[in-house]
Every structure is written in structure tokens, then in C-alpha cells.
Amino acid sequence: MVTQEFEQRTRRLIDSLKSTCADYGLGNDGNEFKIITQVFLYKFLNDKFTFEAKKIRPELSQALTWEQAMAGLSADELEMLQLQLGPDTPRLKPEHFLAHLFGRQNEPEFAKLFDDTLRDIAITNNDIFAVKTDGGAKVTLFDRVSEYISDPSKRDSFCRALINKLVAFSFERIFTQKYDFYAALFEYLIKDYNSNSGGKYAEYYTPHSVAQIMAAILVPEKVRGKIRNVSCYDPSAGSGTLLMNIAHAIGEQRCSIYSQDISQKSSSLLRLNLILNNLVHSIPNIIQGNTMLHPYHREGKALKKFDYIVSNPPFKMDFSDFRNALDSNEHRERFFAGVPSIPKQAVDKMAIYQLFLQHIIHSLKPGGKAAVVVPTGFITTQSGIDKAIRKHLVDNKMLAGVVSMPSNIFATTGTNVSILFIDAANKEDVVLIDASNLGTKVKDGKNQKTLLSEVEEDHIIATFNDKREVEDFSKVVSYEELAAKNYSLSAGQYFEVRIEYSDLTPEQFSDKLQGFSENLEKLFSLSSNLELQILSKVKSLEFK
Structure with missing residues (x-):
């Protein structure tokens, strides 16, 4: 009941912040998401600090106003409190508190005070919360929010309106809840800002059903709680849905997250997602940059190898500007099956997923596991790079299986998708599932999408993990059978043809x-x- 109540109140807070932006001419503006996410994060970090500080010094809870009690602590007491806070808790000073700003909102140049406060929090916590670029620059936690308002005369009132929205309630009582609350909250927070309308480097929000299936197959129930000190990587992380799901399956404190994404917006959203999901310790591993041209994570000069990799890479993209740089000796080992040529027409249809898939295979540890969303055409194409990749996986016996998903599982793209499961330790049979007939069609705005029920998700997961054959649904095949069928990974090609009498x-x-x-x-x-x-x-x- 607490979770439902706070989810409703949080949604109302997000809606009210969006309403304030609209009132000041920023509705649907390109900068609106920066304001909403940063102001929301400021609120969240305040309440997180409050929660943790009261656990360390219970007498703060007894004070008439805990902020005044904090301000009354000596310098030594404040320093000791900061030292006792956990590594995922922000370090805030009394002048950073929401209540402090709220009490000073009628002062002249309040917008400057608001911005200075956020910037000081960012600088104070730079080592904890900064995201790096592949060139080594640090992207700090907060911008100067008021400067997104072009008219300086309106900035004070804008920041005043934001502050008054933030004091409506506290997150303190929800910090003991598990991640389900935050998953729903994060999706609602970014729902207007994480779509395929973002141009060349568009972000696609991976449906929870896909993310949950990937995590449950990579980390089955029987091994949960037993895995520790593992690395999880996504070379095209977006806002982090896949990484959050696998981290929760393993245990937030049992794994370290690594990512890279070319989009600044995605990297900022992923940082927010990590903060909400108790994965602050992994923020230093979040890199904003071009994974194909400048893969960042290394061990010495060699690319780092990972225990788990999840990815929903872009399928088609114009990368002609740097295509020839990839087709060189420096990248030859990584792109073992080749680099797509530049077509004379439809350059934006270059199959960049082929590069991501080869990069993922190259980045797996011996015995590592990966789950990658691919266009369904990949699993049957009988020539070119696609077939060369499948041949490599089969001949080297590093497949776990494939799940072909229903059409329109992504509302924003009509491309049919499959999930490719790679397992360098699986030397036995491979599971092929055709789940294309599952799901219920629903309208999502102007688009149609397919929703899987929990029962259907569980059916896919159990069938795969148990390696069960189900008539017209799943087939368990040997590597020899796959090679004999020209390396096709389509379940339908292995189903028996039945004659009815x-x-x-x-x-x-x-x-x-x-x-x-x-x-x-x-x-x-x-x-x-x-x-x-x-x-x-x-x-x-x-x-x-």
C-alpha cells in the first residue's frame, strides 16, 4: 500500500514539474527533460541524505525540524557524519538542503542561489556522480537549471515554482522498498523523453518483458544469490533498462555495471537510473562515447572482457563517416566477420547491429554469457556477415539459444526481433523458441504493440531454462543439426512436419x-x- 501511494504521489510530482515547465514556455522543449530529471534528482538526493543521516543520528528525527538540528551540529560532528555515510549517499551541507532554499525563495536573485546550490552539490560529489566521456572529460550531475529560461526576468519565479513543488512530500518512507517501485517510477519519469524521435542516435526504450526474459535466462532462479563479484556490460546502454534488470537478478552489491553509449541524454538518464536503483558504485564505469570507434573499457591495452553482456543495439544507422576507420588492422580481430560496406543508396540503413554483435562476442570472458536483441532476419540470412557470425557461434559452440519474439513487441518499430543468447560454456544442445504467436495486441498512441502476460513470460523462461521441447513452440537441437541446416537459428525450420490422417x-x-x-x-x-x-x-x- 505504501508503494502504491508513493508511486501515485511521485507521478503527481513529475506531472506538476512538467506543468511548471509548460507554464514558462518549456513544454515539449528540447531542454525540458534536463530540467525535470535534474530537479527530480535534487529532490531524491535530499531525501536520501535525510534518510541515511537520521539512521546514523536518530536524535535528528526527534527535532522539531531536522534541518535546523543538522545546522546546529559542530564542524567535527558534521565531518564525522559525512564519513559514516555509505558510498552511494550524496554528501550534502546544511546550505544544500531543500528546506534551506525554500526558506530563502523570496530573496533577490533566487535563481542564482538555486543554480549555485545545485552546482555546489555536483562539485562536492563529483567523484561519486560524474559520468565520463571517452575523451576523459567529466559530465557533472547538475547544470544551471534557470538558464534554460531565455528571459532572465522570469528565472527567479520559475525556480521558486519548482522549489514549491518539491516540498510536497518526502521519499524517506520508500527507501526500504525494492526496485520495482523505481522501475515504474523511472519509466514514467522519462516516458516523454526517450523515444525514437531523437534523430540519428535515437534511443529505444526496451520493453520490460524483453528485459525480464533476458535477465531470467541469463541468471536463472537456481543460481540467484550465489553469483558474486561479476561484471555486467552494455555497449549501447540507452537509459539502462537491460542493465537494471540483470543487476537486480544478480544482486546490486554483487555486480559492477559497465556501459558506453554515444548519446549524452542516454548517459544522463542511465546515471539517474543507477542512483534510483542503488547502483551508485558503478557510475564511474558509465561512459558517453562511440563504442564502435572508441571502445573505452580496457585492461591494459586490451579490451576488457565481461561476465555478462546485455544489449539492444541500434539495428540500422549511417556510420559511413567512420566506416573505413573500422575496416583496419586495429579493429580486424574484433570485427572478425567483416564491416558492412557503404551502400550507394539508403546509407541510413547500414546494419550497425552487425558491428555491435561482433563487439559483444569479442568482449565476453571465457564462459561468459550474453543476450542481444537482433532483427529476426539475422537468424536465417544465408550470406554475408550475418551468416558468418552465426557460423562462428555454432562452430565454436558458444550458443545457448534464440527466442523469436512476437511482432510489434516494440511499439516504435515494425521490425520483428529475436533475442540471441550466447553462452561460451554451453557445449551441449541449443534451445530455439518461436514465441511469435504469443501476446495481446494493444494500441499505443498511433502505434500497435504486443504485450506479453506474466504467464507467457514465465512460459518462455521455463521452457528455455529447462531445455524443454513443446510442439510448435520450442526445439532443442545439437550444434551438428544447426550446421546441417546452413546455420539457421529459426525454430520453425526444425519443427516436425506432421501428416494428419x-x-x-x-x-x-x-x-x-x-x-x-x-x-x-x-x-x-x-x-x-x-x-x-x-x-x-x-x-x-x-x-x-
Whole structure:
């Protein structure tokens, strides 16, 4: 009940912040998401600090206003409190508190005070919360929020309106809840800002059903709680849905998250997602940059190898600007199956997922596991890079299986997708599942999407993990069978062709045969007449 209540109140807070942005001309503005996410994060970090500080010094809870009690602590007491805070808790000073700003909102130049406060929090916590670029620069936690308002005369009132929205309630009581609350909250927070309308480097929000299936197959129930000190990587992380799901399956404190994504917006959203999901310790591993051209994570000079990799990479993208740089000796080992050529037309249709898939295979530890969303065409194409990748996986016995998903599982793209499961330790049979007939079609705005029920998700997961054969749904095949079928990974090609028999009396059989004979005689007669007509036409042709 607490979770539901706070989810509703949080949604109202997010809606009210968006309403304030709209009132000041920033509705649907390109900067709106920066304001919403940063102001929301400021609120969240305040309440997180409050929660942790009261645990360390319970007397703060007894004070009339805990902020005043904090301000009354000596310098030594404040320093000791900061030292006792956990590594995922922000370090805040009394002048950073929301209540402090709220009490000073009517002062002149309040917008400057608001911005200075956020910037000081960012600088104070730079080592904890900064995201790096592949060039080594640090992207701090907060911008100067008021400067997104172009009219300086309106900045004070704008920041005042934001502060008044933030004091409505506290997150303190929800910090003991598990991540389900935050998953729903994060999706609602970014729902208007994480779509395929972002141009060349568009972000696609991976549906929870896909993320949950990937995590549950990579980390089955029987091994949960037993895995520790492992690395989880996504080379095209977006806002982090896949990473959050696998981290929760393993245990937030049992794994370290690594990522890279070319989009600044995605990296900022991923940082927020990590903060909400108790994974602050992994923020230093979040890199904003071009994974294909400048892969960042290394051990010495060699690329780092990972225990788990999850990815929903972009399928098609124009990378002609740096394509030739990838087709060089420096990248030859990583892109073992080749680099797509630059087409004369439709350059934006270059199959960049082929590069991501090869990069993932190259980045796996011996015995590592990966789950990658691919266009379903990948699993059957009989030539080129796709087939070369499949051949590599089969010949080196590093496949766990494939799940072909229903159409429109992503509302924003009509491309049919499959999930490719790679397992360098699986030397036995491979599971192929055709889940294309599952799900319920629903409208999502102007688009149609398919939703899987929990029962259907569980059916896919259990069938895969148990390596069960289900008629017209799943098939368990050997690597030899895959090679014999030209390395096809489509379950349908391995299903048995069944012949249905009917019990007929001799009279019924004779009647059916007579009917077939009469139909054939009619067709033969029509064919004969057509042949004569064609022959007559040919003979009547003259050369003029």
C-alpha cells in the first residue's frame, strides 16, 4: 500500500514539474527533460541524505525540524557524519538542503542561489556522480537549471515554482522498498523523453518483458544469490533498462555495471537510473562515447572482457563517416566477420547491429554469457556477415539459444526481433523458441504493440531454462543439426512436419478420388483450349 501511494504521489510530482515547465514556455522543449530529471534528482538526493543521516543520528528525527538540528551540529560532528555515510549517499551541507532554499525563495536573485546550490552539490560529489566521456572529460550531475529560461526576468519565479513543488512530500518512507517501485517510477519519469524521435542516435526504450526474459535466462532462479563479484556490460546502454534488470537478478552489491553509449541524454538518464536503483558504485564505469570507434573499457591495452553482456543495439544507422576507420588492422580481430560496406543508396540503413554483435562476442570472458536483441532476419540470412557470425557461434559452440519474439513487441518499430543468447560454456544442445504467436495486441498512441502476460513470460523462461521441447513452440537441437541446416537459428525450420490422417470408408475414398479426377479433367480441358488459342495467335503473327 505504501508503494502504491508513493508511486501515485511521485507521478503527481513529475506531472506538476512538467506543468511548471509548460507554464514558462518549456513544454515539449528540447531542454525540458534536463530540467525535470535534474530537479527530480535534487529532490531524491535530499531525501536520501535525510534518510541515511537520521539512521546514523536518530536524535535528528526527534527535532522539531531536522534541518535546523543538522545546522546546529559542530564542524567535527558534521565531518564525522559525512564519513559514516555509505558510498552511494550524496554528501550534502546544511546550505544544500531543500528546506534551506525554500526558506530563502523570496530573496533577490533566487535563481542564482538555486543554480549555485545545485552546482555546489555536483562539485562536492563529483567523484561519486560524474559520468565520463571517452575523451576523459567529466559530465557533472547538475547544470544551471534557470538558464534554460531565455528571459532572465522570469528565472527567479520559475525556480521558486519548482522549489514549491518539491516540498510536497518526502521519499524517506520508500527507501526500504525494492526496485520495482523505481522501475515504474523511472519509466514514467522519462516516458516523454526517450523515444525514437531523437534523430540519428535515437534511443529505444526496451520493453520490460524483453528485459525480464533476458535477465531470467541469463541468471536463472537456481543460481540467484550465489553469483558474486561479476561484471555486467552494455555497449549501447540507452537509459539502462537491460542493465537494471540483470543487476537486480544478480544482486546490486554483487555486480559492477559497465556501459558506453554515444548519446549524452542516454548517459544522463542511465546515471539517474543507477542512483534510483542503488547502483551508485558503478557510475564511474558509465561512459558517453562511440563504442564502435572508441571502445573505452580496457585492461591494459586490451579490451576488457565481461561476465555478462546485455544489449539492444541500434539495428540500422549511417556510420559511413567512420566506416573505413573500422575496416583496419586495429579493429580486424574484433570485427572478425567483416564491416558492412557503404551502400550507394539508403546509407541510413547500414546494419550497425552487425558491428555491435561482433563487439559483444569479442568482449565476453571465457564462459561468459550474453543476450542481444537482433532483427529476426539475422537468424536465417544465408550470406554475408550475418551468416558468418552465426557460423562462428555454432562452430565454436558458444550458443545457448534464440527466442523469436512476437511482432510489434516494440511499439516504435515494425521490425520483428529475436533475442540471441550466447553462452561460451554451453557445449551441449541449443534451445530455439518461436514465441511469435504469443501476446495481446494493444494500441499505443498511433502505434500497435504486443504485450506479453506474466504467464507467457514465465512460459518462455521455463521452457528455455529447462531445455524443454513443446510442439510448435520450442526445439532443442545439437550444434551438428544447426550446421546441417546452413546455420539457421529459426525454430520453425526444425519443427516436425506432421501428416494428419482421417478414417475413411472405401466408399468415401472412392467418392473423393472421383471428385479429384473430375476436377483434373476440367483443368486439363481448359489447359488444352488455352494451348490451342496461344498456338493460333503465334501462327497469325506476321513480320512487317
